[in-house]
Amino acid sequence: MGNLLLDLRIASRSLFQHRRRTLFLGLAIAGVTMLLVLLNSLSAGIRETMIRAATTLSTGHVNVGGFFKVTKSGGGPVVTEYEKVIAAVRRSVPEMEGLVHRGRGWAKLVSDLGSTQAGVSGVDIRNEPGFRRVIRLTSGSLEDLAQPNTMLLFESQVERLKVRVGDAVTVSAQTTRGTANTVDCRVVAIAKDLGLLSKFGVFVPVATTRNLYQLRPDTTGVVQIYLRPQYLPQAQSIAARLRGQLAALGWSVMEAEPQPFWMKFQSVAREEWTGQKLDVTTWDDEISFLTWTLDVLGWLTGALLAILLAIVVIGIMNTMWIAIRERTREIGTLRAIGMQRTGVLRMFLYESMLLGLAGSTSGMLIGLAVGSVVNAASLRVPITVQLFLMSDTLHLAMQGGVLFRALLLITLVTTLAALYPAYRAARLRPVSAMSHFG
Amino acid sequence: MHIPARCLVLGGLAAAVLVPRAASALGKPELVEILKAVDERQRNQGDWRSLVYMEQKEKNKVDVAHEALVFRRSQDQRFMILFTKPKASQGQGYLRIDKNLWFYDPSVGKWERRTERERIGGTNSRRTDFDESRLAEEYEPEDNGEAKLGAYTAQVMTLRGKPGIDLAFPVVKLWVDKDTKNVLKRQEFALSGRLLRTSYYPKWKKAFSESKKTDVWFPEEMRFYDEVEKANSTLILLKSVDMKPLEANLFTKAWLESKSR
Numbered sequence: 135m136g137n138l139l140l141d142l143r144i145a146s147r148s149l150f151q152h153r154r155r156t157l158f159l160g161l162a163i164a165g166v167t168m169l170l171v172l173l174n175s176l177s178a179g180i181r182e183t184m185i186r187a188a189t190t191l192s193t194g195h196v197n198v199g200g201f202f203k204v205t206k207s208g209g210g211p212v213v214t215e216y217e218k219v220i221a222a223v224r225r226s227v228p229e230m231e232g233l234v235h236r237g238r239g240w241a242k243l244v245s246d247l248g249s250t251q252a253g254v255s256g257v258d259i260r261n262e263p264g265f266r267r268v269i270r271l272t273s274g275s276l277e278d279l280a281q282p283n284t285m286l287l288f289e290s291q292v293e294r295l296k297v298r299v300g301d302a303v304t305v306s307a308q309t310t311r312g313t314a315n316t317v318d319c320r321v322v323a324i325a326k327d328l329g330l331l332s333k334f335g336v337f338v339p340v341a342t343t344r345n346l347y348q349l350r351p352d353t354t355g356v357v358q359i360y361l362r363p364q365y366l367p368q369a370q371s372i373a374a375r376l377r378g379q380l381a382a383l384g385w386s387v388m389e390a391e392p393q394p395f396w397m398k399f400q401s402v403a404r405e406e407w408t409g410q411k412l413d414v415t416t417w418d419d420e421i422s423f424l425t426w427t428l429d430v431l432g433w434l435t436g437a438l439l440a441i442l443l444a445i446v447v448i449g450i451m452n453t454m455w456i457a458i459r460e461r462t463r464e465i466g467t468l469r470a471i472g473m474q475r476t477g478v479l480r481m482f483l484y485e486s487m488l489l490g491l492a493g494s495t496s497g498m499l500i501g502l503a504v505g506s507v508v509n510a511a512s513l514r515v516p517i518t519v520q521l522f523l524m525s526d527t528l529h530l531a532m533q534g535g536v537l538f539r540a541l542l543l544i545t546l547v548t549t550l551a552a553l554y555p556a557y558r559a560a561r562l563r564p565v566s567a568m569s570h571f572g
Numbered sequence: 573m574h575i576p577a578r579c580l581v582l583g584g585l586a587a588a589v590l591v592p593r594a595a596s597a598l599g600k601p602e603l604v605e606i607l608k609a610v611d612e613r614q615r616n617q618g619d620w621r622s623l624v625y626m627e628q629k630e631k632n633k634v635d636v637a638h639e640a641l642v643f644r645r646s647q648d649q650r651f652m653i654l655f656t657k658p659k660a661s662q663g664q665g666y667l668r669i670d671k672n673l674w675f676y677d678p679s680v681g682k683w684e685r686r687t688e689r690e691r692i693g694g695t696n697s698r699r700t701d702f703d704e705s706r707l708a709e710e711y712e713p714e715d716n717g718e719a720k721l722g723a724y725t726a727q728v729m730t731l732r733g734k735p736g737i738d739l740a741f742p743v744v745k746l747w748v749d750k751d752t753k754n755v756l757k758r759q760e761f762a763l764s765g766r767l768l769r770t771s772y773y774p775k776w777k778k779a780f781s782e783s784k785k786t787d788v789w790f791p792e793e794m795r796f797y798d799e800v801e802k803a804n805s806t807l808i809l810l811k812s813v814d815m816k817p818l819e820a821n822l823f824t825k826a827w828l829e830s831k832s833r
Contacts, residue, residue, distance in 0.1 A: 204738075205671070205738070206672060206685065207671075207672050207673065207685040207686065207687055207688070208687050208688075208738070242800075244800045244801050249631075249801050304766070304800055306762070306768070306800055308687065308689060308740075309763065311738045312687045312688060312689040312738050312740065313689070313733075313738065313739060313740065313741075313742050313762075313763055314689070314740055314741055314742075314760070314762045314763070314768055315762045315763040315764055316762040316763075316764045316766040316768070316800065317764060318766075348763065400684055403684065403685040403686070404683075404684065404685055
């Protein structure tokens with residue numbers, strides 16, 4: 135312990151002695167750490183926002199949806215006898231925090247002044263606590279969505295339909311048997327846009343979707359299961375287990391396919407079966423057409439950091455070579471008075487580690503400060519970015535784990551960068567080192 | 573026979589407001605007979621080939637126009653549409669096999685099963701608009717009296733889909749020319765009772781059918797007005813009707829695919 139403290143003291147004194155070099159390298163390390171913290175926080179922030187918005191608007195963490203085909207070509211996203219499905223889910227998913235069921239469909243919305251196509255979700259607003267946390271109304275009332283034939287629209291749809299709260303919108307669709315049907319809905323709430331999903335989705339009471347698609351009261355579109363936070367990373371394995379258990383209980387279950395339900399219409403229509411098939415998906419599957427943005431961001435972050443880390447490694451190695459050259463006589467003297475080779479190795483490694491630790495800690499603190507300012511400022515992002523972000527403001531999620539990992543990674547890389555020069559220094563012979571001039 | 577569409581529209585309105593209904597109501601058997609006559613006049617009991625021009629007008633959108641060939645065979649209710657213009661949709665087509673309607677797009681080289689109630693080529697027309705009339709088979713009529721439609725006296729009736737038959741429009745109101753038994757006007761309703769589409773048939777033509785050994789009537793012009801999105805309308809023109817026998821292997825996926833190779 136005493137040796138360790140002594141080694142650390144020598145290392146820190148040496149860093150202090152060469153403060154210009156230390157400052158320069160420390161700043162570079164701090165800059166890289168700050169970037170790493172900000173990029174990771176951005177990626178985590180987008181992911182958090184995406185999951186929150188998606189799991190409110192269109193999916194649970196795990197979903198039991200499916201298709202009911204009346205004929206080989208005709209059918210819709212329908213789950214029959216959904217209460218039995220819910221009972222089976224309750225038995226099979228102990229990790230569940232709660233569940234909701236929603237109607238699903240696709241329809242044309244027509245007002246007096248405009249029209250648009252949209253996915254229609256049927257909700258029972260009294261059992262949707264998540265709605266209030268995510269949906270921000272600009273006018274109207276969410277409670278009114280409990281009344282029959284009412285509708286919640288998002289701002290971009292309102293722009294296309296040119297309607298206000300209180301106006302009527304005709305919802306036109308085909309029933310599962312292909313017969314034309316309409317329902318006139320009154321707009322009771324208008325919400326702020328929530329990215330791409332809100333562009334093509336409207337909410338009506340679940341009874342309205344049943345009426346529009348002529349479905350029985352024991353049908354729904356999807357059972358959305360919400361897991362306790364600690365089980366979120368296991369959504370895929372929970373979905374796989376549930377798939378197996380539903381099949382074992384006698385339901386016909388579709389093969390796992392990482393796609394949102396609306397991308398499966400064509401393949402389902404091509405298949406020859408009729409009747410009910412359940413489809414178990416995760417939130418990741420249902421918004422897979424959006425999560426590629428996270429993958430791209432991940433790749434970009436990785437590539438950028440690899441380049442920056444390479445620069446830092448080269449910088450540290452170069453500095454160490456210079457330091458060793460400058461301090462060759464010192465190394466020789468230390469070796470002559472009894473310092474072991476491992477002692478020399480440790481001395482240089484500690485120097486580099488202290489430099490990395492100080493630099494990355496400062497970088498992490500600067501990153502934390504910048505992130506807090508960005509979050510506090512609620513910076514608005516351009517419309518195109520909003521589509522993928524599912525939020526109109528930038529949110530950086532600065533999680534303790536992410537910060538600690540950044541600090542650890544940078545310190546480790548800087549320490550390892552000094553390994554070879556330190557090894558070469560430790561290999562110097564005391565006699566030749568002491569007689570070194572330069 | 574040529575009746576300007578505008579005259580039919582105005583005539584229809586005038587008839588509804590000004591002209592009193594005829595006193596004697598027709599019974600169901602008589603109405604069914606009228607429907608059978610409507611169907612029979614259009615049935616050719618053989619093969620059919622015609623060139624179709626479709627034009628779709630929608631609010632705030634560029635007009636869309638297609639040219640296609642329609643093929644039919646009465647015996648086994650075969651039906652096929654092959655798009656020939658514009659270039660972007662050349663080679664696309666619909667093929668009815670049994671009770672399934674398939675769509676082929678050469679750009680992806682795949683067949684997709686579509687509902688029989690599909691909007692053809694993105695217009696407000698359906699497969700039934702190009703196929704043989706089967707009103708008597710599919711609907712139960714109900715008398716709505718007589719009405720004047722321009723210069724024509726029409727028998728008006730409400731048709732409700734028979735149980736077990738999947739129809740795009742479950743309720744249809746029909747104006748049939750009392751003299752010729754040609755359909756003059758048609759209104760289609762949703763299950764909710766909402767009026768969805770009003771169609772006018774201002775031009776009827778006849779052509780001699782070798783297989784039927786008599787004339788077959790067909791609407792040379794059809795105009796569909798969207799009643800939900802009021803500004804949208806579709807014009808369909810049937811040209812070059814030919815009722816000579818078609819090749820035996822015509823109604824196959826392979827034949828339709830070969831047209832885009």
